[in-house]
Amino acid sequence: MQFFRQTFESFRFAWQALRSNLLRTTLSLLGVTVGIFAIIAVFTLVDSLERNIKDSLSFIGDKVIYIQKWPWVFSNDFPWWRYFQRPVPTYNEYRFLSEKLENAQAVVAMDFKGRVTVKFANNSMACLIQGTTLDYNKISEVPIEQGRYFTQQEIDVSRNVAIIGADVAENLFPGQSPIGATFKINGLNFVVIGVQKRKGESILNVGGNPDIKCLISFGAFAKMFHSGKPDIDIAIKGFDTDEGLGELESEVRGLLRTRRGLRPLQEDNFAINRPEALAKAIGGIFVVLTLAGWVIGGFSILIGGFGIANIMFVSVKERTNIIGIQKSLGAKNYFILFQFLFEAVLLSLVGGLAGIFLVYLLSFxxxxxxxxxxxxxxxLLGLGVSSVIGILSGIIPAFTASRLDPVIAIRAK
Incomplete structure (x- = not known):
């Protein structure tokens, strides 16, 4: 019980010492404030970027592979000449894979056409048109707010029906429900059967922003835009394990090589892309940003730590006489040690809290x-780093104070 009482007294002495030297206290914690602000600001920025990008990537699916002409390569030395002559994936290859694959949950063909004018009455806007097959909602999020998704029959007969984004609904059908309304895409009539929930802006609109997108059947898309040789994407959903996705990738590679008549020593003339590659490339950027935050904040915290240590040595020098009196009245060494250590930690924590508060203001x-x-x-990270800096900065001055001889300390001036 006495230990806790003396510990509390140590904390009270530390608080009174900080209050009595307010200007010195403020100047001492500036370094810690700047350091914690730099570290936590970078961490908050990285976390927010990562959350935003993951939200964007959710629209191209999880455990999904894409069969395309071009690989997803994230480097400056992209050998485009190796891939320029490759054949594009075809609808017949989509049908072949959907019939033959055993390790796939869903196989989807899709294609895109940007900046297509859609009209309803006197309203119009430029949209992204995406043609797709039935299982698109199995590989990618299609959050329906109003209406419904496609039926098998609508896809099979290429019926002119559409699922529109939130911005399309707002611009073409202001003040009314778009479900069942007929509007024009590229001059052809389409009936709205569904409206997607608003996604909002994101840094990466992978696969296109669904708010300005019109989803239609692949057959209807092909009638409008596939006058030449179409370049489609084939997306394949695997089972929810890395092993299952690896088996699927091997199966796809074997089937496509056979379909395209490639000899054993020939390299693939198609790309098998996975969203994880994009996430991994972006993750490398996050590592660099995090390291930069630690380096910038670390220098500031180092300066702040030396500042706190210097102030603590000054405090010990100023209060040497008081330390001698406390010891002569029976104060234990740990009481003196905690008194100065609490002062250093408290000083550092106040600086850390100030830095965190600045980041909080930044979030607005x-x-x-x-x-x-x-x-x-x-x-918690900011408070933890502040506490560690306070302990490291104050431990030597506190230990020095606790080891003072009471007789010599009382005589000190």
């Missing part, structure tokens, strides 16, 4: 599609 800034959110984990 309008950064367009980027929504900054200060997480509890980053707050």
């Amino acid at each position: 800034m309008n950064l367009g599609s980027l929504d900054l959110q200060l997480s509890a984990g980053n707050i």
